[in-house]
Amino acid sequence: MMMTVTEVAELVEGTVEGDGAGRVSGLAGLREAQPGDLSLLMNRKYAAALAETQAAAVLVRRTWTGQSPCPVIRVADPAAAMTQVALATRPEYPLPPPGVHPSAVLADDVVLADDVTIGPLCVLEAGVQVGPGTVLVASCYLGAGVQVGAQSWLYPHVSIREGCRIGSRTTIHNGTVIGSDGFGYDRQEDGSWAKIPQVGIVEIGDDVEIGANVAVDRARFGRTLIGNGVKLDNLNQIAHNVVIGENTAIAALCGIGGSTVFGRNVQMGGMAGSAGHLTIGDNAIVGGHSTPVKDLPPGSFSMGYVATPHKQWKRIHAAEQHLPELVRKVAELERTIEALKQQGGV
Amino acid sequence: MMMTVTEVAELVEGTVEGDGAGRVSGLAGLREAQPGDLSLLMNRKYAAALAETQAAAVLVRRTWTGQSPCPVIRVADPAAAMTQVALATRPEYPLPPPGVHPSAVLADDVVLADDVTIGPLCVLEAGVQVGPGTVLVASCYLGAGVQVGAQSWLYPHVSIREGCRIGSRTTIHNGTVIGSDGFGYDRQEDGSWAKIPQVGIVEIGDDVEIGANVAVDRARFGRTLIGNGVKLDNLNQIAHNVVIGENTAIAALCGIGGSTVFGRNVQMGGMAGSAGHLTIGDNAIVGGHSTPVKDLPPGSFSMGYVATPHKQWKRIHAAEQHLPELVRKVAELERTIEALKQQGGV
């Protein structure tokens, strides 16, 4: 890209303060911006970074007041404006051409809609069905009987195991595995484990996005369900028979234990882990690195190594910071009382 | 599937209460059951879910007492009965045909037993040996000198790196990596890291099952060992020179630090992480999201952000919930004592 500050302002319907003739050749956050980069001020937290930025120009809110070492462009929403510039200036990557690449390996009875893209080195086993407009970029695996809806997009090295169903307009990033066996065994008397057959499937709805290197296990029976509009970040683990309600969003490296049911619009921070067999209510929020071990009510906000209502957790956490002091105080009280008792001749 | 409730009962040797003529066309948990689904009551926790279920029929224990909105089928073990129905009604997925798929890429000196299946787009490097009955479903990679025993099963996108050995009747799910380099570096004076060569291997025993997207690092020297009968869930990280004893089971998203030795029959909950160079005794249990930082004795049950004996952890955790109250109490005691001192003229 190569634009002047004024040209950027025109694109995003902003107003320039400072030299509009400067040239912008890249995009970066305030702290890592190099000369020539356009940056943005997302919130007050970054005020100090702004003072030291090397950026050529910075997108700020219309209402922003402050000093900038470089020209600013005032806009209604700096983040949205940055995305607009990014979209306008991004390199064009060629789309995979529709059709089946000759290196792909397809069973005889695969059913493909007319304008499907099956990229190089994909494997489609017996009975696979793929809907119109769906793209398998390369090196994907669809097991026997897998169904994928319309306009979905599977990135390289995605595995969808036998019998699983993927909806429409759903995106799955590289390396993700849908339908691996659930982790279920019966302990035998000699200490060994007898496998419990995992004969269900995974069913994933429409408008879902699943990140890279995620694992979603097939159900022990019936279906592991990922509802419409769900967003799962990278490296998540969804165990067998879990149900994730519509529009729930789960950040990276979370683990959801078997048979747990998430309601709609739940939000879960990164590295959180839910025990199995729980019900997490609609609109509940679970903080990062927290562990729900019992049902959480709709709309609740929980936090903590053992997830606790957020307000209570904050009080406990604050008190913990003073725990060494509290121990000292109690020791002192014990000494004082001992003295009082002796003086009082009790 | 399409069975009557009576037919289901006959299959699982159960007795029907209610209308045996109803039709069952699917399997699901109580909460997500749709009309027509067979469900099961696993434990009392689900009593409320039973009251509201839409299931067509529910498998319950012979000794169960309670109300059900639909017919029930009494059996000795509802979970086992559900598995029985699932197995009897599951779709037949065709097995990969034995032999080497023409799209697979094999070095000249690969040694395959007679009835091996090497699926499409697998790569087998020089010196690989594969035992009888073993199946590589598709797109697997076996590095130079890898040995796989008999009747093992590798799902798509599994990588086994150079020199590693996999036993017999062992299953490895999609995307798992066996034998990546251990994380070992020596810090240099300029802050950079000099790589410590990781020249050992991984050796995996018989009857092991490893989930999806797991990483097991090769040893710095000698072997990282996964014993017979071990079960590892998805997204686990096993560092270099770790030893996992027979029949140990580790849930998802756990990390085991370098050179730690797990005994036999250990059980570890999800998202737990063991420090390196520890010894975890036989039959020890480590709770989910816990962190062992010192050796754990055989048969112990540990829990906590820093793993602590479970009983002690429970007491500490319970006390923590009252910590803000404790802080208030101590402040009040201080005030009372101050008053006593003044009144007593101390």
Added chain:
Amino acid sequence: MMMTVTEVAELVEGTVEGDGAGRVSGLAGLREAQPGDLSLLMNRKYAAALAETQAAAVLVRRTWTGQSPCPVIRVADPAAAMTQVALATRPEYPLPPPGVHPSAVLADDVVLADDVTIGPLCVLEAGVQVGPGTVLVASCYLGAGVQVGAQSWLYPHVSIREGCRIGSRTTIHNGTVIGSDGFGYDRQEDGSWAKIPQVGIVEIGDDVEIGANVAVDRARFGRTLIGNGVKLDNLNQIAHNVVIGENTAIAALCGIGGSTVFGRNVQMGGMAGSAGHLTIGDNAIVGGHSTPVKDLPPGSFSMGYVATPHKQWKRIHAAEQHLPELVRKVAELERTIEALKQQGGV
């Protein structure tokens, strides 16, 4: 391998105590050593393991004093000596032959330096450039416009997504994904999520090593940056627009939230998770399973479920172990004071 104890000592310039004629045929840690194995005593923690080892000989420090059940070889650095033996005796794995394997799928305009290795079943999309001496072992995916420098090494099932850049002498282990979309959505009024385009790239420096099944997300705009000399262990999650400074090392299963900037030489223990939008100063250390939620100063050492300065954390953690006792003490104090008040007629 097959050497005598004396031959091993000659190789590592050590001195034998005990029978130098014994034969060494393998390498292993003290606890898992079988007869015939060479082992090493890394530190005092393993003194008990030494007493019980079955090893044929053990490498010890020159200054070591103690009893050994087998011959010892005194050396300056037992770990370095062990690596020396491992390197001298490891099996030779054939290197992938230079050139493009006929099963690889390359776009017409791919630019390869002369002595590149593109192994079997790799896919290189339009505009890819690969520098001299770089090896793609097998089944790797390079998206449109990807650039890889010189002498880098990509193991099987690595995906590098469109537009991302990898430096020179950089190693990426199996199953790792570079450039998957960042996790960014705007909540809509109906609860659904509108995707924020992720149009930036990932740029990875020189001399980087990235473990297996890692995910590094492409930037929302600009670049997610992994600096020169950075070492990332398996199963890490690096979110969009993160910057990791030179020579920083991050152990397995860590998650770094969006736009967080790590300085140089930072060290992070396993399973730690940083919130987004933080600055972690140069040379900071973050303990395992810890969660930074605010900026950390250069050179700091932090620890804890909510990361706290390590000294403070140790005091708090120690006090927590006595919390149930503290609760009892306070209850007792309350009773004593009540008695004092009554006796004193207050």
